[in-house]
Amino acid sequence: MCTAATYVTKDHYFGRNLDLEFSYNQKVTIVPRNYEFNFRKVKPMKSHYAMIGMAFVVENYPLYYDATNEKGLSMAGLNFPGNADYKQEVEGIDNIAPFEFIPWILGQCATIAEVKSLLDRINLINIDFSKELPLSPLHWIISDKEVSITVESVKAGLKIYDNSIGILTNNPTFDIQMFNLNNYINITKEVPENRFSSKLDLDIYSRGMGAIGLPGDLSSSSRFVKAAFTKLNSISGTSESESISQFFHILGSVNQERGCVRLAKDTYEITIYSSCCNTDKGIYYYKTYENSQITGIDLYNENLDSQILISYPLISGQHIKMQNR
Numbered sequence: 597m598c599t600a601a602t603y604v605t606k607d608h609y610f611g612r613n614l615d616l617e618f619s620y621n622q623k624v625t626i627v628p629r630n631y632e633f634n635f636r637k638v639k640p641m642k643s644h645y646a647m648i649g650m651a652f653v654v655e656n657y658p659l660y661y662d663a664t665n666e667k668g669l670s671m672a673g674l675n676f677p678g679n680a681d682y683k684q685e686v687e688g689i690d691n692i693a694p695f696e697f698i699p700w701i702l703g704q705c706a707t708i709a710e711v712k713s714l715l716d717r718i719n720l721i722n723i724d725f726s727k728e729l730p731l732s733p734l735h736w737i738i739s740d741k742e743v744s745i746t747v748e749s750v751k752a753g754l755k756i757y758d759n760s761i762g763i764l765t766n767n768p769t770f771d772i773q774m775f776n777l778n779n780y781i782n783i784t785k786e787v788p789e790n791r792f793s794s795k796l797d798l799d800i801y802s803r804g805m806g807a808i809g810l811p812g813d814l815s816s817s818s819r820f821v822k823a824a825f826t827k828l829n830s831i832s833g834t835s836e837s838e839s840i841s842q843f844f845h846i847l848g849s850v851n852q853e854r855g856c857v858r859l860a861k862d863t864y865e866i867t868i869y870s871s872c873c874n875t876d877k878g879i880y881y882y883k884t885y886e887n888s889q890i891t892g893i894d895l896y897n898e899n900l901d902s903q904i905l906i907s908y909p910l911i912s913g914q915h916i917k918m919q920n921r
C-alpha cells in the first residue's frame with residue numbers, strides 16, 4: 597500500500613509513503629534539462645524541465661516512483677492492482693508506457709491545465725520496461741501548486757478526476773474512495789456532543805472522542821480516510837521546519853510498521869520510505885524505515901543544464917544524536 601499527499605503552508609509540499617515488502621535499489625535522482633529521454637513509441641525529448649524524485653535507475657533510465665519538476669509540478673505512481681488496464685497502441689496519439697508517464701508529463705508541463713491538455717491525446721500502453729521489470733498496475737496523483745488530479749487507466753478508458761483533497765492511496769477507484777468519505781461525515785476534531793440520546797447522561801472521558809470511528813487499520817480505503825482527516829485538519833507554522841514536520845506527521849498517520857501486514861511467512865509490508873518535496877524550492881526530503889532523520893537534496897544545488905543523471909543513494913541506519921556524551 598502507499599499513500600500520497602499534498603500540503604500547503606507558505607510553500608507547497610508533495611510526498612508519499614512507499615509501502616512494500618522489498619526494495620529495489622531506489623535513489624533520489626535528478627534528471628537535468630539536457631538528459632535525453634527516449635520513449636518507446638514517441639520521439640525523444642532532448643531538452644525538458646529538470647526534475648527530482650525517487651527512482652530506480654536501470655540502464656541509465658530513471659524509473660520514477662514520484663518526482664517534482666522545476667516548475668513545481670509533481671507526480672506519484674501508486675499501486676492499483678486489478679483496476680489498472682493499459683491499452684494496445686493506437687495510431688495518431690501519444691502512446692506512452694506507464695514507466696514513461698512521469699518523465700513525459702514532468703518533462704513538458706508546468707501546470708495541471710497543461711497536463712490536462714496532454715492527457716487529451718495520451719494512451720497508456722501495455723509495454724513492459726523489460727522482462728525482469730514488467731508492467732506495474734498503477735494510478736497517479738499529479739499536482740501543481742494549486743490543484744491535484746488523479747489519473748486512472750481502467751477497462752473503460754482513461755479517467756481523470758479532480759482530486760480536491762490532495763490524497764491518494766490504492767484501491768478502489770478514486771470516485772469510490774471519495775464517496776466513502778460520506779460515511780465519516782460525523783467525525784470531528786471537536787469535543788463531541790451527546791447525540792446518542794438525551795435520555796442518557798453520556799460522558800466525555802477522553803480527548804479525541806470526536807474521531808471515534810476514524811479507521812485505524814492499514815487497508816487502502818481506511819488509509820484514504822485517515823490521511824484525508826489528518827491532512828484536512830492539519831495546522832502548522834509556516835517555517836520550513838514546521839511545515840515538513842507536519843507533512844511527515846500526516847504521512848506518519850498511515851505508516852506501516854513491520855509485523856502488522858503479513859504477506860507470506862516472514863514477509864511483511866513496511867513503509868520503506870516517506871518523502872516530502874518542497875515544490876517551490878525544489879528540495880526533496882526523505883526518511884526511511886531504518887533512518888528517522890530527515891535528509892534533504894536540493895535540485896538547485898546541481899548543474900541542471902547537464903545531460904547526466906545525478907543519483908543519491910538513500911542514507912540508511914539511524915543517526916542518533918547523543919545529548920550527554
Ligand SMILES: C[C@H](CCC(=O)NCCS(=O)(=O)O)[C@H]1CC[C@H]2[C@@H]3[C@H](O)C[C@@H]4C[C@H](O)CC[C@]4(C)[C@H]3C[C@H](O)[C@]12C
Nearest residue numbers: 597598615652659661673674675695725729730731732
Ligand atoms: C509497488 C510500488 C507502489 C507502492 C504500493 O502501492 N505498494 C502497495 C502494494 S499492494 O497494493 O499492497 O499490493 C510501485 C510504485 C512505483 C513502481 C515502480 C515504478 O513504476 C518504476 C518501475 C516500473 C517497471 O515497470 C516495474 C518496476 C518499477 C521499479 C516499479 C515497481 C513498483 O511497481 C513501484 C515501486
